[in-house]
Amino acid sequence: MMKLYWAPRTRSFTALWLMEETGQPYERVLTDIATGAQKTPEYLAINPMGKVPALADGDATLAEAAAICAYVAERYPEARLAPPLGDPARAKYLYWLFFSPGCIEPAIVQLATKIEMNPVAAGWGEAQRVFDVLDAAVSKGPWILGDTFSAADIVIGSGLNFAVRMFKMVPPRPSFDAYLDRCAARPAFQRAEKIAAG
Numbered sequence: 627m628m629k630l631y632w633a634p635r636t637r638s639f640t641a642l643w644l645m646e647e648t649g650q651p652y653e654r655v656l657t658d659i660a661t662g663a664q665k666t667p668e669y670l671a672i673n674p675m676g677k678v679p680a681l682a683d684g685d686a687t688l689a690e691a692a693a694i695c696a697y698v699a700e701r702y703p704e705a706r707l708a709p710p711l712g713d714p715a716r717a718k719y720l721y722w723l724f725f726s727p728g729c730i731e732p733a734i735v736q737l738a739t740k741i742e743m744n745p746v747a748a749g750w751g752e753a754q755r756v757f758d759v760l761d762a763a764v765s766k767g768p769w770i771l772g773d774t775f776s777a778a779d780i781v782i783g784s785g786l787n788f789a790v791r792m793f794k795m796v797p798p799r800p801s802f803d804a805y806l807d808r809c810a811a812r813p814a815f816q817r818a819e820k821i822a823a824g
């Protein structure tokens with residue numbers, strides 16, 4: 627059984643939502659970041675960054691919420707959380723999976739800190755453009771790939787939920803609200819929210 631290392635009210639929510647969507651049993655290992663449990667030698671052997679979430683699948687271990695989503699979606703193909711190899715939808719699936727850590731996360735940090743960056747040199751360009759691109763993508767709906775829900779929605783949806791609804795670092799937009807309402811209506815999202823509340 628996979629083991630998910632998590633802590634309440636953190637980015638662990640992404641991995642909790644993911645595991646709940648799979649319908650597979652998993653063990654939750656509470657890793658209390660308030661007590662430094664994420665910086666013990668045992669935990670650093672799993673995630674040398676000393677952050678949650680992390681996942682162990684037998685001897686295989688990994689961290690980074692988006693990577694965990696990609697890994698689990700492939701391990702449980704019957705959960706249909708990723709377009710299969712060879713499906714053209716995989717191109718956009720991978721694009722959005724990487725867009726979150728590559729563009730959304732740094733854009734959020736830039737908005738929160740107001741640090742000026744050269745948009746040509748910064749990999750995410752301009753924060754405003756990141757959210758305009760995302761706005762256009764989620765406006766079409768219902769999901770980021772159109773009719774098919776995927777692990778990319780878990781990564782994008784939990785990131786937006788974190789930034790727009792929980793921490794109010796990104797101004798709301800009608801398209802974000804409608805998309806987040808669709809995410810929040812999923813039973814797996816609701817179960818994960820209850821767990822993540824601690």
Ligand SMILES: N[C@@H](CCC(=O)N[C@@H](CS)C(=O)NCC(=O)O)C(=O)O
Binds near residue numbers: 636659689
């Ligand atoms: N890039 C990581 C970020 C994970 C992260 O920043 N986790 C925070 C909680 S939201 C954490 O574990 N902080 C504890 C620490 O840094 O000591 C991911 O996407 O999984």
